[in-house]
Amino acid sequence: MNLHRLALTVSLVCALGSIATTAEAARVAPKGKVRVHLDTEVLSWTHGRPYYEPGEAPDPANPRWNVIGFGAGRPVTIDGNPVGGASVIALGVGYGIHRHLILGARFGMNLSHSFNRNNNPNDGANDDSQTAFVGTFTPYLEILPIPEGPVLPYILVRTGFTGASLTTNDGPNWTRSGAMAPLLGVGFGAHAFVTQYFSIDFGMTFDYRWVHGIGGRVGGPGVPPMPAPVWGRTAQAFTLAGTLGISTWF
Structure with a gap:
């Protein structure tokens, strides 16, 4: 009999807790709250094509590239190197400036320095590195x-x-290349609140990027002076993605 009453009491407490949590989540209003969030891609498709200057003859081979990605916890495509390579997981911070508006930004960085070394004093690669x-x-x-x-x-x-x-460093001499991609994106989704302070975020996004690049910059005591390279547009690409994220609100 006592065990039955104990089980009934535990069930009642759990039910009341669930009702309280649901009621708490039902009262969530983002206005005046700070949102801190992380976003990942579950499924994405990126399609890109090279850019041609006005009057430039396009490549008759019509080159284009497609990248399809799937998996939980993948970095968001638009946060990656515009020409491929390293990615970052951006941190997002927003604020409820109006009962219908959240203004924020996502930002992140990845800096890495790599070098290989050995004990052979005659190996010229011992002073090479990449940043x-x-x-x-x-x-x-x-x-x-x-x-x-x-x-x-x-x-x-x-x-x-x-x-x-x-x-890329070859002793005191170096070669540097760069890429930059302005973007414009739209999307839709929903914040599903588990509690008043935590939500799971689902979304669909479409982003268009204009890729610019610069290459061939060299320097060092062993390199003769050369004309400085200039930035130029190299490609355009769009990404369609399904996203999953988490947010804290306070």
Whole structure:
């Protein structure tokens, strides 16, 4: 009999806790709150083509590239090196400036320095190294049709850029290349609140990037003076993605 009463009491407490949590989530209103979030891609498709200057004859082979990705916890494509390579997981921070608006930005960076060494004093590669950098900054605006509730649908508008550089050192001489991609994106999704302070975020996004590059910059005591290279547009690409993220609100 006592065990039956204990089980009934535990069930009642759990039910009341569940009701309280649901009620707490139902009262969520982002206005005046800070949002800190991480986003990942579950599924994405990126399609790109080279850019041709006005009057430039296009390649008759019509080159193009496609990248399809799937998997939990993947970095967001627009945060990666515009010409391929290292990616970052950007941190997002937003603020509810109005009951229907959240203004924020996603940002991140990845700096790495690599070098191989051995004990052979005659190996010229012992003074070689590479330094790579990737950085991303994407301001965004979320429009909330429903300003309060346990599930808040949103419409997303964002713009920003991702940049990268690669420096290869051969002793005191170096070669540096770079890439930068301004972007414009839209999307939609929903914040599903587990508690008043935590939500799971689902979304679909479409981003278009204009890729620019610069290469051939060299320097060092063993390199004769050369004309400085200039930035130029090299490609354009779009990414369609399904995203999954988490947010804390306070």
